Amino acid sequence: MSNIILLIEDKPGLLDTVQSLLELHHYTVITATNGQEGITLARTHLPDLVISDIYMPILNGYQLLEQFQRDEQLHKIPVIILSAKTADEEMNLAYQKGAAGYVTKPFLFTSLHENIKKLLT
């Protein structure tokens, strides 16, 4: 059975492309366009991994990480943050809030995939 990945990204063009890339690599993908929708879907589907943007409307990536950490069911699910911010402060903040990985945009899919494989083994 394929692993379920929840992909949270507010830019439809990028969401669609990364979803297709993940599906081509045999993952089952569910998508959300903001953190709030992401948390609702995570509670329903309990994915094996979450990939999330930071700057999104309604609930951003940092708030999503905080809610995951507080939730008994969700805190065990690894979250990879995808962000255009490359400053150490942003990365450290994401890790402090419980991110399991941090990939900067733009990225090569191979590097995102390496992170996914590492967290799913």
Place this chain on the structure above:
Amino acid sequence: MPNFKTVNDNTNTKDSSLLDNTSNLIAIISHEFKTPLTAISSAADLIAAKLHIDNYMDPFYKKNISKITTEIFKLNSILDEILTMSNIISNSIEIKKELTDVHEILQELKTQYFTDRKDARTFKIKVSGIHVKIHADKKQLSTIFSNLLNNALKFSSKKMPVVELKYEEHAVIITVEDDGIGIPAADIPYLFQPFYRGSNVDSIEGTGLGLHIVRNFVSANNGKIFVTSEQDQGTVFTLEFPYP
């Protein structure tokens, strides 16, 4: 009536606020550009993956898809350079000095993707003397070496560039040497100025910002930088960082 000092102060406030606004604007533009760049690079990745799966991938597609990806990462590096420059100009670069192992930073760079590399060469590291850590900002040190090595790979094509680390009595001396096209003597005094490019670089791409950033970061970390070069023979950048 305002005196001369007050007028000057207002001008300075206006200038600094303009600089802050410009710097913020550049930061926003740079960030906003990265999302479409990511969508383009992911679409190129997706096309490549689909062609592989359907057994349609051939050298033509491979070469041209790889060209798209390389150019996207080049554009991304340019955005990062412009952002760094703008932070230097507006004085908003934070420096976090800590005990830093120069050798370790160079070894980490060996695995980095050098955007301007035109072949599979990396670089050699030679070390002499007793290893001492210096007091410096790791990220800035990494940017310094990454820029110098990127240039060394970009402007040479035969031998691997060589980085030599010499732990001397009071300072570590680092040389980055290549056997490339060299820098004409007339260009050397202007080399570290922003947007200045050597008169012999012709069609070799670049922004002319890298060495300006390098010099700023070297000074910010109490270092010194020198350059010696001979046209068509190669270039040596020498850096000196004192021990704490």
